[in-house]
Amino acid sequence: MSTLDKSAASRRQLLQAGAAGLAVLAAPAIVRAQAAPKLRIGFWPVAAGLPFFAAVDRGYFKEAGLDVEPLKFAGAQQVMEAMLAGRCDGSANGTGSANLAIGEIAQPGLFKIFCTNPSNAKFVLDEFIVGKDSPIKTMAELAGKKVASGPGIQNVTLCKTMLERAGAKGAVVSELPIGQHVAALVAGQVDACYTLEPTGTVGRMNGTTRVIEAGVVAKYILGDPMAPWHGGAASLTTEFIKKSPEVAKKYIAAYARGVELVRTKPDDARQHMKGYTAIEGKLTAEVPLASYMLYNEFKPSDVAYFQKFYDLFTEKGIFEKKVLVDGLLYKA
Numbered sequence: 408m409s410t411l412d413k414s415a416a417s418r419r420q421l422l423q424a425g426a427a428g429l430a431v432l433a434a435p436a437i438v439r440a441q442a443a444p445k446l447r448i449g450f451w452p453v454a455a456g457l458p459f460f461a462a463v464d465r466g467y468f469k470e471a472g473l474d475v476e477p478l479k480f481a482g483a484q485q486v487m488e489a490m491l492a493g494r495c496d497g498s499a500n501g502t503g504s505a506n507l508a509i510g511e512i513a514q515p516g517l518f519k520i521f522c523t524n525p526s527n528a529k530f531v532l533d534e535f536i537v538g539k540d541s542p543i544k545t546m547a548e549l550a551g552k553k554v555a556s557g558p559g560i561q562n563v564t565l566c567k568t569m570l571e572r573a574g575a576k577g578a579v580v581s582e583l584p585i586g587q588h589v590a591a592l593v594a595g596q597v598d599a600c601y602t603l604e605p606t607g608t609v610g611r612m613n614g615t616t617r618v619i620e621a622g623v624v625a626k627y628i629l630g631d632p633m634a635p636w637h638g639g640a641a642s643l644t645t646e647f648i649k650k651s652p653e654v655a656k657k658y659i660a661a662y663a664r665g666v667e668l669v670r671t672k673p674d675d676a677r678q679h680m681k682g683y684t685a686i687e688g689k690l691t692a693e694v695p696l697a698s699y700m701l702y703n704e705f706k707p708s709d710v711a712y713f714q715k716f717y718d719l720f721t722e723k724g725i726f727e728k729k730v731l732v733d734g735l736l737y738k739a
Contacts, residue, residue: 445474449486452684455501455524455697458665461679467661497643500524505561518642521737524697525635528622531695546573552598555583566601569627605694637713702737
């Protein structure tokens, strides 16, 4: 080999060694980026999950450097079960708070709530509906009637209790997927439904059903039509918060941006229901929006109303023991 060839070979070896060295130096940063934990968030396809849907679509999580995977479930109970099984790192708003509490009883310290979606007579989520031409005008007139309730222990327990307190004795309650409520009324299979929005709006818009009373949980369970019913909640598992506290903080901050969008630009935010729920077209502009309350916005009265809601399930024997709301709220 000539002197020139030897010199070229030496330069190639030097360049290769330098490149290898740079790769080693760069590797830790790449590994760190790849090792950023993924947040698997379970959601129920209802309008109350809007802040989460908006945060995903608008890139709020990505801007915070987060990898968030939305996981769709058929109901709130399935979200809770996935959290128990370690297949989910949290829940979006709209996930039943009582369902989450059952998970807390099964595994103490399972999660922390950082945002709820309180509803009442103003921010409507819950309601009793009947067929448009039904002679029924009041809750008390449902005595002895067939009433469908949304599925799950939270919906059924609330439905039965509200009928009792409204004086509708002897009403027969059965579980039915919320998406089938309007059709069941039209077919005459049931006399009324305890349902959640957008069901009432769907029935009104297609001229088949009407609402006999809305904001019923606040009135019949909490004792005040304007009281905040914290029926749904966004949460993170305690395990995830402990393992990745800074990631959890970034996630909650990005989620709060979604809440702020719904609060300040509701008409703009509504578009993000599409793809996550069955709400689209004209219905998007009509469906009522829930209110939202972040963990750092809770007043003692809010905690008290939330606790009153939970205490009902203890009284009815659904909860094996008393669940304290204050211990479930996220603390920054």
